[in-house]
Amino acid sequence: MRPSQLTSGIAAGRLDKDTLAENFSDLHAPFTAHEAAVEADRCYFCYDAPCMTACPTSIDIPMFIRQISAGMPEAAAKTIFDQNILGGMCARVCPTETLCEEVCVRETAEGEPVEIGRLQRFATDVAMATPQPFARAASTGKTVGVVGAGPAGLACAHRLAMHGHDVVIYDARPKGGGLNEYGIAAYKTVDGFAQAEVDWLMGIGGITLEAGTGLGAELSLDDLATKHDAVFLGLGLGGVRKLGLGLGATSAVDFIADLRQAADLTSLEVGRNVVVVGGGMTAVDAAVQSKLLGAENVTIVYRRGKDAMAASGFEQDLAAQKGVTIRHWAQPIGSTPDGMEFEYTTQGDNGLEGTGETFTLPADQVLAAIGQTLNPLDGLDHADGKITVKPGGATSRKGVWAGGDCASGGDDLTVTAVAEGRDAAEDIHNSLMEG
Amino acid sequence: MVDISANFLGIKSPNPFWLASAPPTDKEYNVRRAFEAGWGGVVWKTLGEAGPPIVNVNGPRYGAIWGADRRLLGLNNIELITDRPLEVNLREIKQVKRDYSDRAMIVSIMVPCEEKAWKTILPLVEDTGADGIELNFGCPHGMSERGMGAAVGQVPEYIEMVTKWCKETTRMPVIVKLTPNISDIRYPARAAKAGGADAVSLINTVSSITSVNLDDFSPEPSIDGKGSHGGYCGPAVKPIALNLVAEIARDAETAGLPISGIGGISTWRDAAEFLALGCGNVQVCTAAMTYGFRIVQEMEAGLKQWMDEKGHATLDDVIGRAVPNVTDWQYLNLNYVAKAKIDQDACIKCGRCFAACEDTSHQAISMVGPDGERRFEVMDDECVACNLCVNVCPVENCITMERMETGAVDPRTGQTVTEEYGNWTTHPNNPGAVAAE
Numbered sequence A: 001m002r003p004s005q006l007t008s009g010i011a012a013g014r015l016d017k018d019t020l021a022e023n024f025s026d027l028h029a030p031f032t033a034h035e036a037a038v039e040a041d042r043c044y045f046c047y048d049a050p051c052m053t054a055c056p057t058s059i060d061i062p063m064f065i066r067q068i069s070a071g072m073p074e075a076a077a078k079t080i081f082d083q084n085i086l087g088g089m090c091a092r093v094c095p096t097e098t099l100c101e102e103v104c105v106r107e108t109a110e111g112e113p114v115e116i117g118r119l120q121r122f123a124t125d126v127a128m129a130t131p132q133p134f135a136r137a138a139s140t141g142k143t144v145g146v147v148g149a150g151p152a153g154l155a156c157a158h159r160l161a162m163h164g165h166d167v168v169i170y171d172a173r174p175k176g177g178g179l180n181e182y183g184i185a186a187y188k189t190v191d192g193f194a195q196a197e198v199d200w201l202m203g204i205g206g207i208t209l210e211a212g213t214g215l216g217a218e219l220s221l222d223d224l225a226t227k228h229d230a231v232f233l234g235l236g237l238g239g240v241r242k243l244g245l246g247l248g249a250t251s252a253v254d255f256i257a258d259l260r261q262a263a264d265l266t267s268l269e270v271g272r273n274v275v276v277v278g279g280g281m282t283a284v285d286a287a288v289q290s291k292l293l294g295a296e297n298v299t300i301v302y303r304r305g306k307d308a309m310a311a312s313g314f315e316q317d318l319a320a321q322k323g324v325t326i327r328h329w330a331q332p333i334g335s336t337p338d339g340m341e342f343e344y345t346t347q348g349d350n351g352l353e354g355t356g357e358t359f360t361l362p363a364d365q366v367l368a369a370i371g372q373t374l375n376p377l378d379g380l381d382h383a384d385g386k387i388t389v390k391p392g393g394a395t396s397r398k399g400v401w402a403g404g405d406c407a408s409g410g411d412d413l414t415v416t417a418v419a420e421g422r423d424a425a426e427d428i429h430n431s432l433m434e435g
Numbered sequence B: 001m002v003d004i005s006a007n008f009l010g011i012k013s014p015n016p017f018w019l020a021s022a023p024p025t026d027k028e029y030n031v032r033r034a035f036e037a038g039w040g041g042v043v044w045k046t047l048g049e050a051g052p053p054i055v056n057v058n059g060p061r062y063g064a065i066w067g068a069d070r071r072l073l074g075l076n077n078i079e080l081i082t083d084r085p086l087e088v089n090l091r092e093i094k095q096v097k098r099d100y101s102d103r104a105m106i107v108s109i110m111v112p113c114e115e116k117a118w119k120t121i122l123p124l125v126e127d128t129g130a131d132g133i134e135l136n137f138g139c140p141h142g143m144s145e146r147g148m149g150a151a152v153g154q155v156p157e158y159i160e161m162v163t164k165w166c167k168e169t170t171r172m173p174v175i176v177k178l179t180p181n182i183s184d185i186r187y188p189a190r191a192a193k194a195g196g197a198d199a200v201s202l203i204n205t206v207s208s209i210t211s212v213n214l215d216d217f218s219p220e221p222s223i224d225g226k227g228s229h230g231g232y233c234g235p236a237v238k239p240i241a242l243n244l245v246a247e248i249a250r251d252a253e254t255a256g257l258p259i260s261g262i263g264g265i266s267t268w269r270d271a272a273e274f275l276a277l278g279c280g281n282v283q284v285c286t287a288a289m290t291y292g293f294r295i296v297q298e299m300e301a302g303l304k305q306w307m308d309e310k311g312h313a314t315l316d317d318v319i320g321r322a323v324p325n326v327t328d329w330q331y332l333n334l335n336y337v338a339k340a341k342i343d344q345d346a347c348i349k350c351g352r353c354f355a356a357c358e359d360t361s362h363q364a365i366s367m368v369g370p371d372g373e374r375r376f377e378v379m380d381d382e383c384v385a386c387n388l389c390v391n392v393c394p395v396e397n398c399i400t401m402e403r404m405e406t407g408a409v410d411p412r413t414g415q416t417v418t419e420e421y422g423n424w425t426t427h428p429n430n431p432g433a434v435a436a437e
């Protein structure tokens, strides 16, 4: 008999193919041209627009929306790509509710912001049906080595290529894209968009991707520094924090990576009772996708209150809407034959304290989403577990820049990684052209 | 109890809302539905001479401009007068009037500028039992090329002449419909009056080209790659119509001549404004073509409620009330001083007022508050009270114009605001000023 949501333990194929396809389809359906026109019309073309200030890549949002209104989505997309070459992915994954849309004056006026993210997707979808629109400057004869083909590395590489430099991207993984390919929730980037975007972006030319080539394994920083005129590190956060206690937890990031790479979702195993420990975007994504794969009960347990969760209100609501239970103020203390044991927590004078009261949750599968870490790199200064960078991304080592999740400062978001990669490219360019 | 029944030239209708002569009134089927929906009267789609029927284009006859969410703001048409046989129209008019005797039935007419043509058709119309006729001297396209419509309406002498022929021939009240495509509306209105017209109605449509197709460079609506100017109507023309109505209402020569107001009327409020500027009733076309006949119910309810709230018992309490307040620029009180004021609680901080004032007006709005926050405030020492910020602000009543009190000093001019009325005719900067005694 085919497994169902009620099958005990861990099982694959709890839901049939069609249901899974439906569950993992686009979270926000793309706008039709009519919907885009109606929505674009709501933009007030604010002066010194708050949305633009809130966007880490400073896209000229009122301008691109006006261009949509005026029937020129391609021009709108160009406005977006000028600032953010991964505008297509950002349109899908940015937590707009805490960025541009949060400060939209329509939000102030009537509690309904202009749907900037979906408008951005509309414009970029139209434009990405054709080759990327930027031309390369005359060759400078300089080469730059970029480590990591995530948003930071890709944005950096594209901008460097535009300025006429030759770029080699090294990535330890078999495919480019970074977390766009391995981490972002499947329903945010459907139909192989992440790879399509990498290919489209590389269409500018002058960028080679050497996949399966890892810094620390196949390469050293010194090798890179010798080979190239400059180096950019966009490694992301390769390590994950582990739940001790011998609880047999899997990393939520690995769980999601497997899901993103699965050719056939019916072959993916998921528990009947899933417990996710953590309070960020990764916790929500792992929980929601477990539920969508057919788990009967999925619970997120977070050791602090709702407001302290790194996942946005929108993400928390999404989890609730998909049937995920979120429990606050509890931390794992061990496992029992019935499942996983938690102790209630409270904010004491010296930080978080256990209250002594406990509860147990049935748990066939435990996913840990309590944070990712960077394995420190030799020869570079670090602060708070990340590579120390100056504005513009320069590290403590001459000729080496860093950006994205692995670098200090900024939120760990796709759009921030793009901004940092782009800005580092400009800094590298200035430095190469001076010297 | 508010009474909105209208008596226009002795023609009674249960409300002042008539459908203008146009497609909504082109046949019995529509007009019956209109009366069932509650319209007080109709002006039947313009009739032409007996003989071979009028031929319309077989491609698109309308063009439009839109606002937010394709709200139709202006409509353009190249339709001609009725293309149905005269006898059919006359028969239907008679039947409908018989069945709806409490509604106004006006017949619009346009025949060649010859006495015989007019004197032939009038008895046929009279025979239908219609309450009155409207002379279409307004249609700006097609018929004007044949010496009719606006071609007559643009020559005051013709207006007077044709009106006279009609008055000599028929006992029915004669309404002369005017074209706005003229430089001074008072001349055709005076001519109508001189010809003995019982009333004028206005406006007919404004000559227009709505758009140009940028693929094949044809004006639109496009007929096989070519376009012709059409007539513009709908909300966009209302300000033009209001002004033309007011010009006639306040002209010494035509003051008191009954007016049927037309042009962009879409809601009860628009209708009330036309009444206030001196119209005895109103006619509607585009709003009905956009939303259907049921809108008359909103108009009726809205007008009644407003009149009730204001204590106006009948239409006569409203008609013409705004006319004395329409004046020439030179008589406006230059001692009236106002300043824009932004309600900080209502402000959503879009900054449109800032962009408008800073880039195109008087640099009178600041955008940084005392703590460096985004805050828009009017600087009274720069504000000339132009009202642009009010007009571009997306939030209703967020920016208001506040009159400065007598005795206060205007920080922009350093002058004390006086209670005294003072206008340009006596202003010291006016070379032609009448010296104050």
Ligand SMILES: Cc1cc2nc3c(=O)[nH]c(=O)nc-3n(C[C@H](O)[C@H](O)[C@H](O)COP(=O)(O)OP(=O)(O)OC[C@H]3O[C@@H](n4cnc5c(N)ncnc54)[C@H](O)[C@@H]3O)c2cc1C
Binding pocket: A093, A094, A095, A147, A148, A149, A150, A151, A152, A153, A170, A171, A172, A173, A176, A177, A178, A179, A180, A183, A184, A185, A188, A213, A214, A215, A216, A234, A235, A236, A237, A238, A253, A256, A281, A282, A285, A403, A404, A405, A406, A411, A412, A413, A414, A415, A417
């Ligand atoms: C599960 C999950 C969901 C997320 N969802 C969202 C979301 O919805 N919206 C959002 O804005 N952000 C989201 N984020 C965060 C976002 O994905 C990251 O902030 C962003 O991808 C960071 O980009 P990056 O280029 O710095 O690093 P990454 O995307 O992590 O890319 C780093 C690249 O470097 C490569 N690499 C690592 N080590 C080496 C090495 N030693 N040698 C060579 N290559 C190496 C990796 O293979 C990878 O390709 C999510 C993160 C996770 C984990």
Ligand SMILES: Cc1cc2nc3c(=O)[nH]c(=O)nc-3n(C[C@H](O)[C@H](O)[C@H](O)COP(=O)(O)O)c2cc1C
Binding pocket: B020, B021, B022, B023, B045, B046, B075, B076, B077, B079, B080, B081, B082, B108, B136, B138, B139, B177, B203, B204, B205, B232, B233, B234, B235, B237, B262, B263, B264, B265, B283, B284, B285, B286, B287
């Ligand atoms: C399609 C169309 C046809 C019209 N035909 C006539 C007509 O035959 N006779 C006439 O006097 N006015 C005609 N008009 C003008 C209308 O009666 C009216 O004067 C004008 O549309 C302005 O009013 P509105 O803004 O309410 O539409 C026509 C208007 C339209 C849109």
Ligand code: SF4
Binding pocket: B339, B340, B356, B357, B361, B362, B363, B364, B365, B378, B379, B382, B383, B384, B385, B386, B387, B388, B389, B390
């Ligand atoms: S009324 Fe005119 S001058 Fe005064 S603040 Fe507004 S836009 Fe500026």
